[in-house]
């Protein structure tokens with residue numbers, strides 16, 4: 001998958017106050033070029049998964065990756081201060097774990113978007129790994145419960161039905177909606193389609209957190 005194949009920036013996301021601050025803090029602190037580095041890392045994962053290099057190329061690539069790790073390791077921080085995954089308005093959220101989702105429509109109770117699995121998420125036979133599909137749904141549902149006035153919530157259960165194989169390097173459509181709210185319980189449903197074909201559907205129970213279960217989003221690390 002080349003950079004131009006990746007989902008492009010999406011509609012503005014009306015995040016709840018907690019996630020707005022959590023995300024804004026990373027955006028305030030992140031070095032220029034961080035978002036581009038995330039894109040390179042995602043591309044590297046797909047290229048790595050697709051490569052069968054000769055020994056000299058293996059040695060060269062390993063040396064370059066070792067050097068990159070050493071550079072980044074000099075700047076390790078605790079997870080409160082990491083930038084990875086915290087760029088919530090971006091399709092990839094600033095992370096390389098799950099595929100980017102470009103949102104095309106969003107309300108407090110539903111969202112729709114486009115996504116694509118690359119070689120990194122391959123299971124076998126040019127199809128996406130089932131665990132990767134579960135990951136995609138968890139991320140999608142996580143985004144859905146982060147908009148509007150819904151307090152921070154966590155996945156309590158997630159169930160996926162694999163209806164047909166999900167192709168790699170093909171545009172896919174996702175939809176998710178809140179089916180029912182019962183106190184802290186949010187019952188969610190979602191679909192993943194390739195064209196008219198249903199690849200998978202999912203249901204989940206998310207629970208909004210009690211105040212004592214929430215870590216402050218705005219906690220700054222001590223200076224120095």
Ligand SMILES: CCCCCCCCCCCCCC(=O)SCCNC(=O)CCNC(=O)[C@H](O)C(C)(C)COP(=O)(O)OP(=O)(O)OC[C@H]1O[C@@H](n2cnc3c(N)ncnc32)[C@H](O)[C@@H]1OP(=O)(O)O
Nearest residue numbers: 013019088089138139142143144146154155156157205207
């Ligand atoms: C758009 C861009 C924005 C992006 C923003 C963010 C991006 C992020 C994207 C990534 C997002 C990724 C998101 C992630 O991956 S979140 C990470 C994965 N999830 C977890 O780690 C959760 C771990 N579990 C817990 O923390 C607790 O168990 C929770 C908080 C879930 C509940 O513990 P708590 O002590 O609070 O509650 P309770 O035990 O008193 O239960 C309360 C009620 O709920 C019912 N119940 C509980 N469990 C289940 C169950 N499994 N099935 C059916 N029912 C269940 C229970 O019977 C009771 O019902 P009732 O007796 O009251 O009737």
